[in-house]
Structures are given as C-alpha cells and as structure tokens.
Amino acid sequence: MTGRKIIHVDMDAFYASVEQRDNSELRGKPIAVGYSEERGVVAAASYEARTYGVRSAMPSLKAKKLCPDLIFIPGRMSVYKEVSRQIHEIFHDYTDIIEPLSLDEAFLDVTENKKGIELAVDIAREIKMRIRQELNLVASAGVSYNKFLAKIASDRRKPDGLCTIHPSQALDFIASLPIESFWGVGPVTSKRMHSLGIHDGTTLRNCSLEMLIRHFGKAGTIYYDFARGIDLRQVEAVRIRKSVGCETTFLKDISKDSSVIIELYHVAKELMGRLERSNFKGNTLTLKIKFHDFRQITRSITQSQKMDKLDIILPLAKQLLKEVDYANHPIRLIGLSVSHPKEETNEGKDGLWEQLSFEFSNWAE
Known part of the structure; x- marks a missing residue:
C-alpha cells in the first residue's frame, strides 16, 4: 500500500507531568495547570485528576466540583518550551523530517532514518525509552504508514502507550473506529454524521464521495479517503504560521x-x-x-x-x-x-x- 513509516509522538499530560516531575510533593496527586478563579480553565490535568473526569479546557469551577482536592498550578510556558526543545533534540537523532503540532506532540517521518533502523516501531520504542530516561517524562507513540493512522494509534493505549497499525490491519481497524475518533470530527460534525446514519468507519465507508461532499464540502473528500486508510499528506518539516x-x-x-x-x-x-x-x-x-x-x-x-x-x-x-x-x-x-x-x-x-x-x-x- 505504501512504503512510508510515520510516527506520532504525544507527551502524556505534558504540562502537568512536567510540574509533577519538578515538584515531588505533587507526584501522585490530582493537579491542574491553570488558574482556579471563577473564569479560569484547566490547561492540562494530571492522570490522577482525569480519573475524576477533569479535562483540559474545562472551566476551573467545574473541575473543582468534580475533584475537591484538585491542586491548581500556574503555567510555566518558558519551562515547557525548553522541555519541548529537549524532546526535539531526541527526535533529531533519528530524523530531521519532524512536523510539530504543538509543544507536546509531533509527527516524524522515519522512512529513511539516521540510524538505519528497519522497523519504525523500534524507533518509537527507543524514543519513548530515551524520553523517560533522559527527561523523566512519559510519552505515547503511534506508528503507521500515514499521519491519520499514526495519530489515532498514539491515542489508543495512553498513557505510556505504543501502538502500530500495519497496512494489512488498517481497513479492519478503521471499520470499527467510532466516528468521533476520526481526526477532524468534532462534536458538531459528529452530530451531523449521526443524523446521516454515520456512526463508525464502516458506515462512513459505505457513503459515496458525492454524498460526503454534498454534506461536508471539501472535508467530505478527506473523510472519504480516511475511511479507506488513505492520507497522502507528507510530514512537513517546516510549518507555515497561518x-x-x-x-x-x-x-x-x-x-x-x-x-x-x-x-x-x-x-x-x-x-x-x-x-x-x-x-x-x-x-x-x-x-x-x-x-x-x-x-x-x-x-x-x-x-x-x-x-x-x-x-x-x-x-x-x-x-x-x-x-x-x-x-x-x-x-x-x-x-x-x-x-x-x-x-x-x-x-x-x-x-x-x-x-x-x-x-x-x-x-x-
């Protein structure tokens, strides 16, 4: 199907994990990075907080109701940027084709890698190990032949996950995927999908290209391709600020x-x-x-x-x-x-x- 080898690396609860790493008193406790006042929101939540239902972008008041013992920590963006730079130094030991999506996640094209490692999953495993050993942080990684599947794979076994979607497994994997898990399908789009009888990869694949374009415009073509495991986008080493x-x-x-x-x-x-x-x-x-x-x-x-x-x-x-x-x-x-x-x-x-x-x-x- 394709010879590309793509890895998506996503740091687990990045901001919160950095705070727990740097302050031993916060380890094992439910913490939220952000402000606790009336109009504050949670920028990131530790996994201890997530067990109570606390999530990023949640209003702080709601988060405190869900978790009365929640500890709010002001964000330290300069520290997170420096840690992100250190993570990217590790990435560059394997490839220079790196597309950052944010401070805590990136795509890597390791089809041709600096160390000559044959299997992308071995590179992903080594990167995860080095992040843990050198930075005392945990990352999840997804491996596949395109960006769409690599991104989904990295979310499958969080935290500290590693998931590979092989081309031979892709269509079966996509068929059972809830429509909400498709990259780019948010709450509004998923509601429209459900109204059209589209609930998972199978029902999406049964839709014609014409029908998807009629209801979703240009995005319909993307959904049509994704349902078939197709994503031709390259890993862009330089992203243009828009x-x-x-x-x-x-x-x-x-x-x-x-x-x-x-x-x-x-x-x-x-x-x-x-x-x-x-x-x-x-x-x-x-x-x-x-x-x-x-x-x-x-x-x-x-x-x-x-x-x-x-x-x-x-x-x-x-x-x-x-x-x-x-x-x-x-x-x-x-x-x-x-x-x-x-x-x-x-x-x-x-x-x-x-x-x-x-x-x-x-x-x-």
Whole structure:
C-alpha cells in the first residue's frame, strides 16, 4: 500500500507531568495547570485528576466540583518550551523530517532514518525509552504508514502507550473506529454524521464521495479517503504560521458600549505587540466573541493592505464589533487575530488540518 513509516509522538499530560516531575510533593496527586478563579480553565490535568473526569479546557469551577482536592498550578510556558526543545533534540537523532503540532506532540517521518533502523516501531520504542530516561517524562507513540493512522494509534493505549497499525490491519481497524475518533470530527460534525446514519468507519465507508461532499464540502473528500486508510499528506518539516492572535476573558461579563470598546482596544494593542514580535504580516482580521452562555461567534474582514498598525486594526475591529449584538447578550471573552499572510498564502495546503498558531494572552478562558 505504501512504503512510508510515520510516527506520532504525544507527551502524556505534558504540562502537568512536567510540574509533577519538578515538584515531588505533587507526584501522585490530582493537579491542574491553570488558574482556579471563577473564569479560569484547566490547561492540562494530571492522570490522577482525569480519573475524576477533569479535562483540559474545562472551566476551573467545574473541575473543582468534580475533584475537591484538585491542586491548581500556574503555567510555566518558558519551562515547557525548553522541555519541548529537549524532546526535539531526541527526535533529531533519528530524523530531521519532524512536523510539530504543538509543544507536546509531533509527527516524524522515519522512512529513511539516521540510524538505519528497519522497523519504525523500534524507533518509537527507543524514543519513548530515551524520553523517560533522559527527561523523566512519559510519552505515547503511534506508528503507521500515514499521519491519520499514526495519530489515532498514539491515542489508543495512553498513557505510556505504543501502538502500530500495519497496512494489512488498517481497513479492519478503521471499520470499527467510532466516528468521533476520526481526526477532524468534532462534536458538531459528529452530530451531523449521526443524523446521516454515520456512526463508525464502516458506515462512513459505505457513503459515496458525492454524498460526503454534498454534506461536508471539501472535508467530505478527506473523510472519504480516511475511511479507506488513505492520507497522502507528507510530514512537513517546516510549518507555515497561518495566524497570530490573542484573547482575554473578563472577570465579569460586559455589555456596556464603553466597556466593550475599552477592552477591544486593549486586545488590539496586545495583538499589535505579538505581530511585531513575530514579524507576522497578514491581511485578514478576525474578531472572536464568547457570550455569557459560552456561545461563540467570529467575524472576519479581509483587505489588500497589511494589518501592521494599531490605527488600521482598531477601526476594523470596531467595524466588526458593530455586527455583534451584545446589548442583551453580555460578553465573556474578546479575541482578535490576523491571518492569511500575503507572502505565504499556501492555499489548500493541508486543507482542513492546517495548524493555527494562536498565542493566548493568558491561561484563563
């Protein structure tokens, strides 16, 4: 079917594991990286906390109800970045074809590897062992002939898992896979899938390409291929930054015009700083609003001029804000991002799966 050998490495409970590694008093205890105040969210949860149902992106108040003994630890992003760099040094001993998805996970193409190891599973096992011995952390790994299956394999036996999906096993494996486990099928899409009678890999494979495109657009082609074990995307050693953004969550919901404009100004200023530090230039501005009931909307505008000055971004942000009815729907969060760099449009590349490089202004959301 293919001669490629792809590994997906995913650090287990990365932020929380680093905190437990560096502080012996936290080991074996339920901890959450994030802030515990009313508007805080869990950025990462230890496996001890997960047994209570605590998950990342969960509101802190809900997490504390599920686990009264939950210990909140402020995030140390500089430390996590340094540990991520050390992990990648290990990766580079085997291949330079590495595609990072975030600080704690990456794809590796080891079809031709530096050590001449024949089996990709042996490379994955060695990488896991070195991460444990050299960094005192635990990783899970998935091995297969494409990115889609390698990613799913790495999630199969967490924590400290190692799973290989061989080409001869792929179709049977996919057939029994719940539709929610397919990469890119979130809650909204899975609900639509269920309404169409699509519940697993088998029922997805029974759908025609025309039917999937009619209901899911271009993504329908991806789902059609995935159901057949097809994913031709290469492991990209260099990922193009597609956007820069920031957002802030308020301690209290706001609905007064003056308050909203003031907060929008602060977010726009923060965005400008991030654009300058990353030397990023784009021509699409997106406003993100999360209301008091957690309903979320986005509004975007694209112009030919690059958005690199506050007196360009702020008026456009205010223009987008006029499209939002917040008088009767108090605002919980405001975010702004600039995207679509003119120099690197890269349209269609990786399609649905292109990673957006958002950097958030704080841990609370």
